Amino acid sequence: MTLFEIIILAIIQGLTEFLPISSSAHLILPAEVLGWRNQGLAFDVAVHVGSLLAVMIYFRRDILQMSGAFLTHGFSRQQTTDSKLAWCVVIGTIPAVIAGYMFKDFIAIHARSAAVIAATTIIFGLLLWYADVKAKHTQKLETLTFKQAIFIGLAQMLALIPGTSRSGITMTAGLMLGLNRESTARFSFLLSIPVILGAGLLSVKDLLQANDAVDWSALIYGAGFSFVSAYLCIFLFLSWIARIGMLPFVIYRLLLGAVLIGFILW
Template identity: 55%
Template sequence: MDWFQTVVLALIQGLTEFLPISSSAHLILPSQLLGWEDQGLAFDVGVHVGTLAAVVYYFRQDIWSMIKAFFASFKGENSADGRIAWFVIFATVPALIFGFLINDWIDAYGRSILVIAGTTLIFGALLWYADSTRTEVEPLENITFKQAMWIGIAQAVAIIPGTSRSGITMTAALMLGFTRQAAARFSFLLSIPIIMAAGSYKGLELWQTGTTAQWEYVLGGVVLSAISALTCIYLFLKWLNQIGMLPFVIYRFALGVLLLGVYFFA
């Protein structure tokens, strides 16, 4: 790697992790389109740490309230924060199971430009439908176990590159009648355990393989991905009600068509 690749890949990770446009697709594309070599496990772990730090910092007050309410629930105290904490845990399970079962298959067959183009277009259209037909009646505090699990099942599908974890979870939440803000907030909270799991898995793999790394680039990736992710979360939640999902849908359609062009004509 060099510093140019470090900056580009770290910014891609930070900006796309929480936008409904698929971070995995964008991290695969530089190698597919520009011929860049794989950035390596250490860098992958680093940018995951950066985005995790960003979302934890932004939601630090919510997380602290959920942690306190989670332990209070063992004493029989019932609260919205406690229920959300439990639902985040349960809703993470489908993605962990799905990832364990088909991760090797995805690595072998799911990272092609054609697959990314297809999922980008299909789930972009689904996001447009969910946002344009939304009812927006439910705040996050009213979420039920069944609704949380449907969102968790949707998250499991995001292991397929191009789907977008944040995109499909917000799509599911909008279809279930939640407000845009509630959909985004639950999606971001749900990202915390799944990013931790992905980072831990890659970290374990890094430790087992004993891969060497250029640690100055890894550290740069951590910092840049954290700053860009924090900025992205702040601006996305600030502007979400005004701009809606349409700009991201248009971007996904344009990207999907571009990728199809590259696949069939390049």
């Protein structure tokens, strides 16, 4: 890849990993639409590492509080707010782990196409709009229940399909349950940590088995630009989401889906 392609793909990964518009879709599109060469497994790992570091640094206080509470109260009858939230993250992650293990190869072979992305981009975009419009926006993250965490976790399974958007579908589920916009966004971001970490470790395993040559400069640039764009994305999204709502992202998804359909038909 050229330096220009490295920077563009890294920024795309950092921005779209946490926005409800699908990172996997946008990383596939340059190859499908512009004819760029596949960025490769090593680069994919690098940009995900950048995104993971960004979300972990941004939520470092939450992670420390949840981890400490989980170790001290996680297995007792007297759960604290932080230990309960830690359990919600664990519970919400399990369905995605199971689905990823069972269907990863099938989806990689049969679902990574512009046609699938166009359909899921539009369908799940409309679902996000419906959830945002009909949501009560009253429940705070501190009151999230285990049943609600399971529901959001089950919804996250759909994110294996390119174009769905992991953050988009988890935010859709959270809004449907009555969480306010900021709370559903924060839980979606916290839920991304074990998912990105797990996917990254699997990719590293595949990378080590492949024994391919590694362009370390591309990986460093990729991780760096992904980190910066992801951190800014999280900060701005949480600052604005209560005011702007999900409509701008819904409109973007509909336009993107329309462009993809036009590309396929042309």
